[in-house]
Amino acid sequence: xxxxxxxxxxxxxxxxxxxxxxxxxxxxxxxxxxxxxxxxxxxxxxxxxxxxxxxxxxxxxxxxxxxxxxxxxxxxxxxxxxxxxxxxxxxxxxxxxxxxxxxxxxxxxxxxxxxxxxxxxxxxxxxxxxxxxxxxxxxxxxxxxxxxxxxxxxxxxxxxxxxxxxxxxxxxxxxxxxxxxxxxxxxxxxxxxxxxxxxxxxxxxxxxxxxxxxxxxxxxxxxxxxxxxxxxxxxxxxxxxxxxxxxxxxxxxxxxxxxxxxxxxxxxxxxxxxxxxxxxxxxxxxxxxxxxxxxxxxxxxxxxxxxxxxxxxxxxxxxxxxxxxxxxxxxxxxxxxxxxxxxxxxxxxxxxxxxxxxxxxxxxxxxx
Amino acid sequence: xxxxxxxxxxxxxxxxxxxxxxxxxxxxxxxxxxxxxxxxxxxxxxxxxxxxxxxxxxxxxxxxxxxxxxxxxxxxxxxxxxxxxxxxxxxxxxxxxxxxxxxxxxxxxxxxxxxxxxxxxxxxxxxxxxxxxxxxxxxxxxxxxxxxxxxxxxxxxxxxxxxxxxxxxxxxxxxxxxxxxxxxxxxxxxxxxxxxxxxxxxxxxxxxxxxxxxxxxxxxxxxxxxxxxxxxxxxxxxxxxxxxxxxxxxxxxxxxxxxxxxxxxxxxxxxxxxxxxxxxxxxxxxxxxxxxxxxxxxxxxxxxxxxxxxxxxxxxxxxxxxxxxxxxxxxxxxxxxxxxxxxxxxxxxxxxxxxxxxxxxxxxxxxx
Numbered sequence: 146x147x148x149x150x151x152x153x154x155x156x157x158x159x160x161x162x163x164x165x166x167x168x169x170x171x172x173x174x175x176x177x178x179x180x181x182x183x184x185x186x187x188x189x190x191x192x193x194x195x196x197x198x199x200x201x202x203x204x205x206x207x208x209x210x211x212x213x214x215x216x217x218x219x220x221x222x223x224x225x226x227x228x229x230x231x232x233x234x235x236x237x238x239x240x241x242x243x244x245x246x247x248x249x250x251x252x253x254x255x256x257x258x259x260x261x262x263x264x265x266x267x268x269x270x271x272x273x274x275x276x277x278x279x280x281x282x283x284x285x286x287x288x289x290x291x292x293x294x295x296x297x298x299x300x301x302x303x304x305x306x307x308x309x310x311x312x313x314x315x316x317x318x319x320x321x322x323x324x325x326x327x328x329x330x331x332x333x334x335x336x337x338x339x340x341x342x343x344x345x346x347x348x349x350x351x352x353x354x355x356x357x358x359x360x361x362x363x364x365x366x367x368x369x370x371x372x373x374x375x376x377x378x379x380x381x382x383x384x385x386x387x388x389x390x391x392x393x394x395x396x397x398x399x400x401x402x403x404x405x406x407x408x409x410x411x412x413x414x415x416x417x418x419x420x421x422x423x424x425x426x427x428x429x430x431x432x433x434x435x436x437x438x439x440x441x442x443x444x445x446x447x448x449x450x451x452x453x454x455x456x457x458x459x460x461x462x463x464x465x466x467x468x469x470x471x472x473x474x475x476x477x478x479x480x481x482x483x484x485x486x487x488x489x490x491x492x493x494x495x496x497x498x499x500x501x502x503x504x505x506x507x508x509x510x511x512x513x
Numbered sequence: 514x515x516x517x518x519x520x521x522x523x524x525x526x527x528x529x530x531x532x533x534x535x536x537x538x539x540x541x542x543x544x545x546x547x548x549x550x551x552x553x554x555x556x557x558x559x560x561x562x563x564x565x566x567x568x569x570x571x572x573x574x575x576x577x578x579x580x581x582x583x584x585x586x587x588x589x590x591x592x593x594x595x596x597x598x599x600x601x602x603x604x605x606x607x608x609x610x611x612x613x614x615x616x617x618x619x620x621x622x623x624x625x626x627x628x629x630x631x632x633x634x635x636x637x638x639x640x641x642x643x644x645x646x647x648x649x650x651x652x653x654x655x656x657x658x659x660x661x662x663x664x665x666x667x668x669x670x671x672x673x674x675x676x677x678x679x680x681x682x683x684x685x686x687x688x689x690x691x692x693x694x695x696x697x698x699x700x701x702x703x704x705x706x707x708x709x710x711x712x713x714x715x716x717x718x719x720x721x722x723x724x725x726x727x728x729x730x731x732x733x734x735x736x737x738x739x740x741x742x743x744x745x746x747x748x749x750x751x752x753x754x755x756x757x758x759x760x761x762x763x764x765x766x767x768x769x770x771x772x773x774x775x776x777x778x779x780x781x782x783x784x785x786x787x788x789x790x791x792x793x794x795x796x797x798x799x800x801x802x803x804x805x806x807x808x809x810x811x812x813x814x815x816x817x818x819x820x821x822x823x824x825x826x827x828x829x830x831x832x833x834x835x836x837x838x839x840x841x842x843x844x845x846x847x848x849x850x851x852x853x854x855x856x857x858x859x860x861x862x863x864x865x866x867x868x869x870x871x872x873x874x875x876x877x878x879x880x881x
Contacts, residue, residue, distance in 0.1 A: 266671055300631050472609070
């Protein structure tokens with residue numbers, strides 16, 4: 146039996162706790178300290194609501210609830226969906242003292258968090274993430290937002306939750322693809338800053354995929370510690386926080402290029418990390434054996450090591466040019482200096498990038 | 514000849530200067546310290562651009578510019594307009610190091626500031642307000658946002674500009690209705706917290722309306738000092754900042770009830786302040802002679818003292834119920850305890866409110 150663990154994300158007057166454990170959806174005392182007003186709005190989706198909606202309703206018993214169910218999937222992560230939420234909130238006369246509860250995976254959290262950030266210029270919100278990926282990544286750190294047809298997460302805000310409640314029981318109904326997508330982000334923490342955690346994952350990966358309770362809880366906890374530590378050192382991503390984007394520039398290009406929703410975010414990041422590892426080896430920054438360790442662990446998690454054949458190098462370059470890490474027109478990437486050591490840099494060679502992108506399909510290729 | 518004055522809005526690491534004076538659109542050195550990246554986006558409108566666009570282009574000479582002209586008017590202050598700006602910015606490949614320049618009145622500033630707040634989770638922006646109202650009000654304090662069909666300014670963010678440049682020369686082309694709307698907000702500062710400024714306005718109102726240079730600059734400067742001081746004490750409006758909303762709850766109801774754009778914001782606030790003064794007298798908080806002073810000064814500025822006949826008391830109550838100052842379902846209003854002294858309170862009598870709203874039109878009236 147794994148007891149509840151509580152971490153604190155240290156952000157001055159925006160600090161908040163993350164509670165991790167089994168059965169937490171039956172513990173109303175975890176939410177009580179942050180529910181200032183009586184009125185609550187729950188934003189969830191059509192997949193999560195039938196599975197765990199009753200538990201959340203019971204947890205919030207006594208509060209007037211506005212219950213909003215979104216269609217499931219990344220392709221609904223749009224400004225139009227946010228607007229529909231804001232309309233429902235206004236119709237329900239929710240005021241600035243109301244609290245929004247995001248109940249679902251990363252897509253729900255990003256959309257709902259952004260709605261909370263801009264409703265009446267910002268109201269409190271709570272994250273109750275129900276997928277592995279959202280539990281280890283998107284529910285920690287305050288990034289909220291939606292996609293634009295021209296780029297992923299291009300519209301958004303930094304808005305910290307008041308509390309994050311992670312009930313690991315919700316993972317039991319998670320499809321295997323989603324599980325693997327979450328494991329990709331867990332592997333990321335090992336790669337970017339915790340070689341010891343990476344080695345622990347090499348030892349426990351199959352148990353993690355099999356949802357062995359102690360292993361799952363420990364993996365989530367160590368991931369959240371990693372992320373909370375990076376976020377606390379650089380809340381608004383003026384520097385170091387960008388290392389959390391290992392694999393994301395390549396990954397976002399895959400997601401956008403294939404059409405949002407066809408590849409899961411974590412799946413695309415997994416492939417992006419394999420690409421970043423190979424590019425780091427090309428730069429002479431990562432040893433061959435460490436590149437192989439990275440690829441091997443990603444493969445064991447069921448992740449693709451290579452981007453889909455439909456995406457050409459040209460399309461990659463085009464999609465990567467609007468990455469948020471671009472500064473004054475210059476692309477920057479997160480690369481590895483070793484297992485457990487990432488850098489954000491624009492100092493890479495055109496050759497290394499070209500070698501990492503798919504081989505050109507014809508004569509027109511090769512523009513730097 | 515009025516020299517340039519510079520005020521500082523004190524908000525820790527979000528502090529910024531406000532420069533006020535004549536000819537400031539010819540002084541590039543005022544912007545230079547804050548333009549980190551090379552790429553700039555200017556958001557202006559179809560009225561301001563033909564008049565002063567060339568001056569701004571000359572001021573920004575040497576920077577690659579994305580130039581966005583919005584249609585003029587409050588009815589375009591919508592999320593759809595913000596989305597169109599974000600699309601243009603993405604098409605131009607603007608990155609996080611880019612700076613947005615809001616060039617126009619309050620509507621342009623609110624829309625453009627909000628676009629800056631949510632583009633890639635926030636980029637720098639600069640306010641160059643060109644109307645009296647935006648110079649004394651909306652360009653100071655970091656409130657950005659747009660309207661929703663169900664309520665004014667219901668969608669938005671707090672996002673502080675890096676610098677505000679107020680060139681008083683732009684007032685020479687301002688229509689008289691807009692001038693009066695700006696004077697309404699100037700009178701507001703006297704009413705809420707500066708009895709001495711109120712008395713100064715009683716002395717100089719006609720010179721202000723005639724745009725006597727020294728009087729205009731002094732009025733803007735004193736207004737910005739007032740506002741900056743209130744904002745610095747309560748950036749996110751958890752308390753005292755709400756006094757800046759004197760006349761706004763009634764005023765927003767007038768704007769929304771009449772259809773955005775028919776009444777100018779400042780005109781509606783002027784009428785709302787007269788209503789608040791009468792209600793304060795009903796409560797026994799404002800003397801008859803002070804209520805008369807308030808009404809007299811507003812009337813001299815050409816503002817209406819009474820709401821339009823089309824708006825019933827029932828419609829007022831309905832529109833006021835979604836005001837952002839509502840807390841846990843309870844309406845709060847800004848009322849006067851004297852000239853120069855405002856309070857935010859839910860402690861008013863139903864009788865005083867009823868007496869302030871238009872007389873009921875028939876039998877169905879009187880619901881509290």
